[in-house]
Amino acid sequence: MLPRRIGEVRARQMLLLGRVLSGSEAADWQLIDQAVDPGELETAAETVIRRFAEAATVAVGLAKWLMASGQSASLDEALRHEAFAMELSSRSEDFREGMAAFTGKRPARFEGR
Secondary structure, three states: OHHHHHOHHHHHHHHHHOOOOOHHHHHHOOOOOOOOOHHHHHHHHHHHHHHHHHOOHHHHHHHHHHHHHHOOOOHHHHHHHHHHHHHHHHOOHHHHHHHHHHHOOOOOOOOOO
């Protein structure tokens, strides 16, 4: 799967020639989300953790499923998956909380339900 992700030439450099990437190269090649200086690592990690903790877990889980299944799905199958995901997420308590927060102009407080 690596050649699909970063291209055949880059994958060959890594797999056949043992090329080691720096953090910034890995970020440029989209192998990782971001590279940070060692002194900033804890703060950056806490930021990501907090954002996931505050997220609507049903929607996040469905989005992850859609991204993974969409890699190999036909357009028709991907659209069916999206419709299914929208139906599931719209029945969640987090969806109702998100709508209430939006209309109430306040931050949402998702609980993963």
